[in-house]
Amino acid sequence: MSVGLIASFLAYALQFAKPINDITNVLTQLQTALVSFERVFAIMDYEPEAAEGEDIHRLNVSRGEIEFKNVEFSYDKSLPLIKGLNLHIPAGSKVAVVGPTGAGKTTLVNLLMRFYDAQSGTITLDSQNIFQSSRESVRKSFGMVLQDTFLFNDTIRANIAYGKPEATDEEVENAAREAYAHSFIRKLPSGYDTVISADAQEFSAGQKQLITIARAMLVNAPVLILDEATSSVDTLTELRIQKAFNKMMKGKTSFVIAHRLSTIVDSDLIIVMDKGNVVQTGTHEQLLRSGGLYSEIYNSQFTR
Numbered sequence: 001m002s003v004g005l006i007a008s009f010l011a012y013a014l015q016f017a018k019p020i021n022d023i024t025n026v027l028t029q030l031q032t033a034l035v036s037f038e039r040v041f042a043i044m045d046y047e048p049e050a051a052e053g054e055d056i057h058r059l060n061v062s063r064g065e066i067e068f069k070n071v072e073f074s075y076d077k078s079l080p081l082i083k084g085l086n087l088h089i090p091a092g093s094k095v096a097v098v099g100p101t102g103a104g105k106t107t108l109v110n111l112l113m114r115f116y117d118a119q120s121g122t123i124t125l126d127s128q129n130i131f132q133s134s135r136e137s138v139r140k141s142f143g144m145v146l147q148d149t150f151l152f153n154d155t156i157r158a159n160i161a162y163g164k165p166e167a168t169d170e171e172v173e174n175a176a177r178e179a180y181a182h183s184f185i186r187k188l189p190s191g192y193d194t195v196i197s198a199d200a201q202e203f204s205a206g207q208k209q210l211i212t213i214a215r216a217m218l219v220n221a222p223v224l225i226l227d228e229a230t231s232s233v234d235t236l237t238e239l240r241i242q243k244a245f246n247k248m249m250k251g252k253t254s255f256v257i258a259h260r261l262s263t264i265v266d267s268d269l270i271i272v273m274d275k276g277n278v279v280q281t282g283t284h285e286q287l288l289r290s291g292g293l294y295s296e297i298y299n300s301q302f303t304r
């Protein structure tokens with residue numbers, strides 16, 4: 001074969017392949033466009049949060065007494081989850097919610113914080129219906145550490161001070177100390193001014209939890225909600241944080257959701273949930289004596 005023949009062969013082969021490549025490129029682009037189209041419309045179809053009037057009631061919490069009355073709720077209307085829930089939580093008590101995965105523990109928190117509104121029934125905080133109070137005032141009444149840690153693309157200082165932007169540097173550091181986050185933050189090259197990226201991959205799961213715990217410590221709200229707040233932290237640090245929380249929550253109402261029962265045995269009231277319903281309530285001793293789901297879960301963790 002002559003050099004000229006090889007060159008023209010290659011030129012023809014390229015010309016022949018180009019349109020095929022172009023078509024496949026356009027096809028992938030089309031697919032991306034279709035998916036984007038669906039997502040854009042999914043967002044446009046969202047129902048906006050119902051608007052609140054200027055004169056809406058603002059929640060005023062002093063004692064922290066909580067009452068659920070006949071609360072019915074489901075995320076999806078065809079799958080009822082919480083049916084006719086009644087609960088009375090006396091002011092100042094330390095309440096624990098336990099139960100298997102998917103039992104509805106986080107759902108209870110979502111309702112309290114008004115991330116979702118119940119389909120029927122009422123929840124009152126100090127005898128004021130939270131569904132008739134402004135969302136902002138409801139959320140200000142709770143300090144919370146949620147199951148999925150949420151950090152913002154900002155400095156550590158701003159992340160901790162999120163619920164109290166006017167906090168001084170000293171207050172932020174004290175909160176971090178109480179949450180046992182101070183020592184690892186101090187070791188970072190820029191300390192409290194380290195900027196956290198949106199996915200915060202440079203921190204371990206436990207460290208992220210400690211930062212969100214410091215955030216809750218700083219706000220010091222009348223009611224505290226901890227949903228698996230220390231699940232990724234080692235047991236010794238967990239114990240110390242627990243002590244700091246106990247000090248902070250003296251005389252205030254707190255909700256603690258935990259799978260490790262060792263952290264909640266001293267609660268004033270333990271609520272056992274299963275499949276969206278409250279199946280047992282009582283103190284640790286009462287529940288162990290009466291048997292049932294609680295003692296099953298407890299024994300699975302402490303006997304071999």
Ligand SMILES: Nc1ncnc2c1ncn2[C@@H]1O[C@H](COP(=O)(O)OP(=O)(O)OP(=O)(O)O)[C@@H](O)[C@H]1O
Pocket residue numbers: 075076081099100101102103104105106107108147
């Ligand atoms: N945003 C949502 N949309 C639809 N269904 C949901 C949503 N969140 C939870 N669910 C469903 O509600 C049920 C209760 O979920 P929930 O998150 O309250 O469980 P949980 O008790 O907190 O469990 P875990 O111990 O795993 O945290 C589950 O069956 C779940 O599939």
Ligand SMILES: [Mg+2]
Pocket residue numbers: 105106107147227
């Ligand atoms: Mg949960």
